Amino acid sequence: MDMIETFKALSNPTRLQILMWLKDPEANFPEQGGHPGVPDDLKGGVCVGSIRNKAGISQSTASQYLDVLQRCGLLLSERHGKWTYFRRNEEAITELAQFVGGEL
Amino acid sequence: MDMIETFKALSNPTRLQILMWLKDPEANFPEQGGHPGVPDDLKGGVCVGSIRNKAGISQSTASQYLDVLQRCGLLLSERHGKWTYFRRNEEAITELAQFVGGEL
DNA sequence: TTGACATATCGCGGTATTACGATATGATGT
């Protein structure tokens, strides 16, 4: 896990916000769900469009931000049909917390 | 504590390294000490010149980096004579660790 | 196959960061 890339990813207010919103997808993305073949509990993550709406950024920026968060390992993505669902990678976040709480 | 500024400060390899070196000043800055009127145990911190040498960067860059780390609260500085001694702000680092380990 | 939709990638101008040398400030000793 590249800590420099991770800190860089977190040093943008919108990206930090997205990561925190994804702690509670049900509360923060209520309009999500109801996609064909996808359960309503949002365990699998939230799609780009929902995040884009919530954050108030363009589609290309949303896609790019999520890519940055995924590249450094903080998010995981899974494609179902036309949608790409993003969710937190709790292992990576725990690893980051251990680094900051211990080695840093 | 501005988390965005803090993450920005940490997203530079040299600055991250400096913060980690300052966990153990005695081991990482052995040539430090012996300044008139300053105890040898380095409890008060390490001066800019020692950090500059260790990091292999220019004097102006060292001063600027340390200022960035201080502005976001990760370092504290104290002037004694012509030297400015920098040391870690453990309270701030603990606060950061709690944020990453809890709210993030 | 064609159209519609979701997402990804490209290209751009604007802005910030990087790291430096040059110079200014501040402190010490003579």
Next chain:
DNA sequence: ACATCATATCGTAATACCGCGATATGTCAA
């Protein structure tokens, strides 16, 4: 007052990041 040393600030060119619209790719439905 002066020279010297440590640090801070200024000005800079190179590079990276920001956020967007335009466009490309991939998926489904008819």
